[in-house]
Amino acid sequence: MSSDSGDFPDDHRKAVEAGCVQMQRDLQLFLTGILRSRHLVEDAWQRTVILALQSAHSARLGTLRGWLFQIALNEARRILRENRKLPAHTDPADLANLSAAASTPASHSSQAPDFRAIHEETRSVVQECLKSLPPEQQEVIRQRIYHGRTFTEIAADLQLPLGTVLTWCRRGILRLKTDPRLKDLMKD
Amino acid sequence: MSPSSPSSWPDRPDVQSAGTADTADAAPGMLAWDPFAYALGELPPAAQACFEERMAADPELCEEFLAALRLLAALSSPETGSTRKVAASQLSRPHSPARGRRLTAILAASTALAAATLSAFSLHLHMVPTADSLRDAVALSSILQQVDSVPELPAEPVSDSDAAAMPLGEDLETPGWLLTAVDLDEQPSTSDIPPSDDEEAIF
Numbered sequence: 001m002s003s004d005s006g007d008f009p010d011d012h013r014k015a016v017e018a019g020c021v022q023m024q025r026d027l028q029l030f031l032t033g034i035l036r037s038r039h040l041v042e043d044a045w046q047r048t049v050i051l052a053l054q055s056a057h058s059a060r061l062g063t064l065r066g067w068l069f070q071i072a073l074n075e076a077r078r079i080l081r082e083n084r085k086l087p088a089h090t091d092p093a094d095l096a097n098l099s100a101a102a103s104t105p106a107s108h109s110s111q112a113p114d115f116r117a118i119h120e121e122t123r124s125v126v127q128e129c130l131k132s133l134p135p136e137q138q139e140v141i142r143q144r145i146y147h148g149r150t151f152t153e154i155a156a157d158l159q160l161p162l163g164t165v166l167t168w169c170r171r172g173i174l175r176l177k178t179d180p181r182l183k184d185l186m187k188d
Numbered sequence: 189m190s191p192s193s194p195s196s197w198p199d200r201p202d203v204q205s206a207g208t209a210d211t212a213d214a215a216p217g218m219l220a221w222d223p224f225a226y227a228l229g230e231l232p233p234a235a236q237a238c239f240e241e242r243m244a245a246d247p248e249l250c251e252e253f254l255a256a257l258r259l260l261a262a263l264s265s266p267e268t269g270s271t272r273k274v275a276a277s278q279l280s281r282p283h284s285p286a287r288g289r290r291l292t293a294i295l296a297a298s299t300a301l302a303a304a305t306l307s308a309f310s311l312h313l314h315m316v317p318t319a320d321s322l323r324d325a326v327a328l329s330s331i332l333q334q335v336d337s338v339p340e341l342p343a344e345p346v347s348d349s350d351a352a353a354m355p356l357g358e359d360l361e362t363p364g365w366l367l368t369a370v371d372l373d374e375q376p377s378t379s380d381i382p383p384s385d386d387e388e389a390i391f
Contacts, residue, residue: 026254033227033257034240066247073244126262144228145263151230170221176259177220 016056019064020049027072034076040083047075122182129179137172140165223249223256 020027027048031041052059052071059067130138143154155165176182225231226239243249 029257029261030250030254033253036229063247066250069247069250070244073240073250077240077244122258122262123265126259126265130263141263145260170224173224173259174220176263177224177255182259 012059012061013053013056015061015064016052016059016068019068020052023065023068027068030069031072031076034073035079040079044072044075044079047079048072051075125181126176129176129182132179133172133175134168137168137175140168141172141176144169220252223253224260226253227256227260 024045028041028045031044031048032038035041035044048068048071052068055071130141133141139158140154143149143157144151149157151162151165151169155162158165222231222239226236231239243253
């Protein structure tokens, strides 16, 4: 069976549809990281799905995930150009809210994996890994990412040079990133 | 919530050379930091655009960015944020005065023990108790009392890099008791003074 244009099989469209459903959470998180606004993410997500379905004939199924990332990125950048006034960086609450939203039953079908269980497991492991960091790195990460304080504020509060605080945060996060306990979880 | 100035970020790969002791400081580590810096809004506008261009050409970088976002999302969850707050006193500071005092105490104790060893060796050489040996004994006794009375400071986490970076002679103050002991040692010998009756009590 062929599509309307007859130049690509219908299974391309089905594969793209399935890819959009399976990757919804990842793509929305990806868009959140770029757009830093849930309102804009909704818009970008809709545009991404529409464009992906319209362009399904050009999709290479072997690299479908990367292809969808490219479409999402292009749409996000288009929106960025249209909306010059954006928050300067991602609000951690947006990331957390999006993760929480993804764990609600309405956001995925019954066949989808249990995002809540995975998320809680991830958080538990993250907590354990976080505790394994030196205290100063734990503190800076907590202040910057959870409380959303700026590095300048943290440095002033701790009466430390800004560079020291920045380095502690960077080292801590990169250690978490390479922690074998987290590495596999973060790929899922 | 306003971001810190992106230009204040000191560790951009293009301005820092690789090869420092910490592997996290190496260039690959700096590249690995880019997705986090982008997500946290710590990149300057030009670097942000550059990172987006790189993602457009590299799906693997998109995956890296997604992994960074997942980690940040997990770290920003309430459970993670409610992790016990670390007291400011627990943070290892590059030039902590408390650590300086601790080092001073350790160095002073080492010096005192060395002086005590030399004094004891000197006593054994003379064999016959003299006024000098008595003064040495008094000095030794006072030194040991001082060493014992050095208060134990709360333990601080000291990383290897911090310890290596700290100059050992910094904040060193010669204690008064040590100067007194040196003065006594430098005074001329008065061997004609008979030994005190308390000498045995001292030992």
